[in-house]
Amino acid sequence: ELGFDGAINYRTEDPGPQLDKLAPKGFDLFFENTGGPIQNLIFERMNAHGRVVVCGMIADYNKAKPSPGPNWIPIIKKRLTIQGFTMPDHFAEVPSLLAKLTPYVMAGQIKHRAHVLEGLESAIEGLNLFFTGENKGKLIVKL
Template structure:
């Protein structure tokens, strides 16, 4: 085989519509690598909500948008097939930002060796961006304390599910907000959450009152949406809000209005947003923090696997519908 498939972004999505018209599926020649480079065959590719921002035209963000005509951005895991780099040998399993393509050429920067004896799907589901994001957001931003009450939106998602399990392991009461009864059952019965709220049901305020009788100390926000206001109304004095994602607003030209600042003043609430590119230099210490929980069996996950590179196009829409069950991964 002398060619491979790649997918380039050629248009910006309009009104949140993700379909084949904004991408170009191309065949490329497998390159001859130069000194100091490696050729990686990507085996599994991660799909993440952040991609909606990467495809937009917004240049006032934490990372530049994907340039039109470039390979769509994504992280993945694969195997070194050719190496002219002193730090990598053929057969090394590696992880990094490889993009929507079957092969990837790298000078080694941002490429991390994978040594954990776990399947590729587990590595992408736990030790890649989901786990790193959960650790950074919960511990370094949220600063949880034993006995506190945490609520996490998108609780059955790749990040939210890990946040909740880490918080439970630290002795917090954990409430998860999800979009279906199946997901509610999963986070309670399988992951050990204390309570679950399906935001598509009625009487959300009453459900919050029952789930958090002593109020909420820590709010890990992944989704946005109307329930955000109800949660804010129940945050205790000196509570903290960790803003990781707002999937409900990614398709809106005008974001929904946020909660009133009156509560921030009256209850002295700390609100902090974060993004992982600011913390890539901390990956070794974040993995050091996460690994003992995983090895102790305290972190469970499930993978929603799609097959074939082009399945990524329609697969992105699963984030908007909430139809994904677990970490979205494409098998190449």
């Protein structure tokens, strides 16, 4: 339905063999948005001159001790570029982003699903859904 070439269920599948099957030539670009065990599995499959964008670490936010980061030696050997990403740096680009993406959404080429909770009083429930994964779609608390 969403048009991805492949997907892995991190809760039920062994990601290593699935990554090898879906990306047999390795990875040129890794948009890191979860952290957790899959991070190293992707990192060790990065191609030379690959890029890693570090945006989110949802698997780590509740841990008393964050997971150790990847070893730096492969960064040298593979000449990787790793850069942190935060949305506020790009607020000024929101209008041009919307101008580009809205036609795709209108044409049904990008599909969007929202899980909307009503009212500020549901914000705690919303935060818990964020960590249990029970939300079906982008989690929004409507004020």
